Amino acid sequence: MSSISNLGYVVIGSRKIAEWRDFAVDILGLQVGRHDPGKLLALRMDDMQQRIVIEDGDEEDLRAAGWMFKTEHGLQAYVQRLREGGIEVQECSLEEAANRRVEKLYRCQDPNGYALEFYCGGYVAPSNQPFKSALLRGPGFRTGDLGIGHVLVRANDYAQSIDFYQNHLGLRLSDIIRGEVRPGYVAEAAFFHTAGGRHHSLATAAVNIPKVLGHLMVELYSLDDVGMAYDRCRVAGLHFARELGHHPNDQMTSFYVETPSGFSMEYGWGGLVVEDDNWTVKTYSQFSDWGHARPGQAAR
Numbered sequence: 001m002s003s004i005s006n007l008g009y010v011v012i013g014s015r016k017i018a019e020w021r022d023f024a025v026d027i028l029g030l031q032v033g034r035h036d037p038g039k040l041l042a043l044r045m046d047d048m049q050q051r052i053v054i055e056d057g058d059e060e061d062l063r064a065a066g067w068m069f070k071t072e073h074g075l076q077a078y079v080q081r082l083r084e085g086g087i088e089v090q091e092c093s094l095e096e097a098a099n100r101r102v103e104k105l106y107r108c109q110d111p112n113g114y115a116l117e118f119y120c121g122g123y124v125a126p127s128n129q130p131f132k133s134a135l136l137r138g139p140g141f142r143t144g145d146l147g148i149g150h151v152l153v154r155a156n157d158y159a160q161s162i163d164f165y166q167n168h169l170g171l172r173l174s175d176i177i178r179g180e181v182r183p184g185y186v187a188e189a190a191f192f193h194t195a196g197g198r199h200h201s202l203a204t205a206a207v208n209i210p211k212v213l214g215h216l217m218v219e220l221y222s223l224d225d226v227g228m229a230y231d232r233c234r235v236a237g238l239h240f241a242r243e244l245g246h247h248p249n250d251q252m253t254s255f256y257v258e259t260p261s262g263f264s265m266e267y268g269w270g271g272l273v274v275e276d277d278n279w280t281v282k283t284y285s286q287f288s289d290w291g292h293a294r295p296g297q298a299a300r
């Protein structure tokens with residue numbers, strides 16, 4: 001059965017493209033691939049031409065998640081299965097695919113209010129234009145088969161979302177966390193992985209947050225790069241949604257900083273890779289085993 005390889009890109013709709021450029025380049029250490037001021041900012045994390053795309057729009061939120069397939073055959077078999085399952089999937093034009101810097105592109109609507117895009121044949125940057133960041137000291141962002149990171153999306157209907165992600169998209173449940181996120185407030189999130197093996201490429205929770213996208217996570221090869229980015233955020237006076245901490249399920253050491261669009265960026269190191277043949281689904285009772293305090297609150 002063909003399945004998604006990894007989360008290959010995300011598209012954000014925002015009116016704050018100039019702010020995003022400063023944040024992405026000067027704080028996160030991403031590289032500008034393309035910049036059409038006021039219209040589009042395509043950011044690089046590795047040798048691909050684009051990984052995080054900011055498009056002009058008033059959402060200040062997730063517009064699309066791009067799911068990568070290794071082959072066109074796999075992509076088409078997957079799309080056929082989605083359609084057989086009653087999902088309306090549209091084939092995008094060559095122009096739309098080229099704008100996403102991919103060879104072949106399909107799109108459908110996610111029940112939580114953003115687009116799911118399925119693609120193969122992502123464009124690689126010319127070899128004389130390797131990924132370069134003036135800020136990162138280690139080997140850069142951990143991508144490759146693991147994809148760009150993960151998204152946590154707000155579920156309109158938690159049970160229905162879990163059903164959709166597992167039984168239609170074919171994402172595989174990694175684990176569940178049911179724990180107190182604020183005194184007296186217990187939240188539950190479900191974490192899903194793809195064939196690429198990153199502990200989760202998508203998580204969903206029935207949380208009361210103003211946006212579909214709770215956070216986008218990118219991972220670094222070097223813990224020092226996470227620490228140095230933390231310092232850059234502090235010096236710039238940015239708002240931390242959560243201080244440094246460690247998650248018990250994906251083992252990520254990370255902090256969360258507010259992006260120009262208002263959702264959070266999780267910047268992390270040390271994430272777990274799932275091997276399906278040797279994996280046990282568990283339920284955790286806490287979101288963090290140390291740290292991840294909200295500003296002004298004790299860690300929990």
Ligand SMILES: [Fe+2]
Nearest residue numbers: 152215217266
């Ligand atoms: Fe996360």
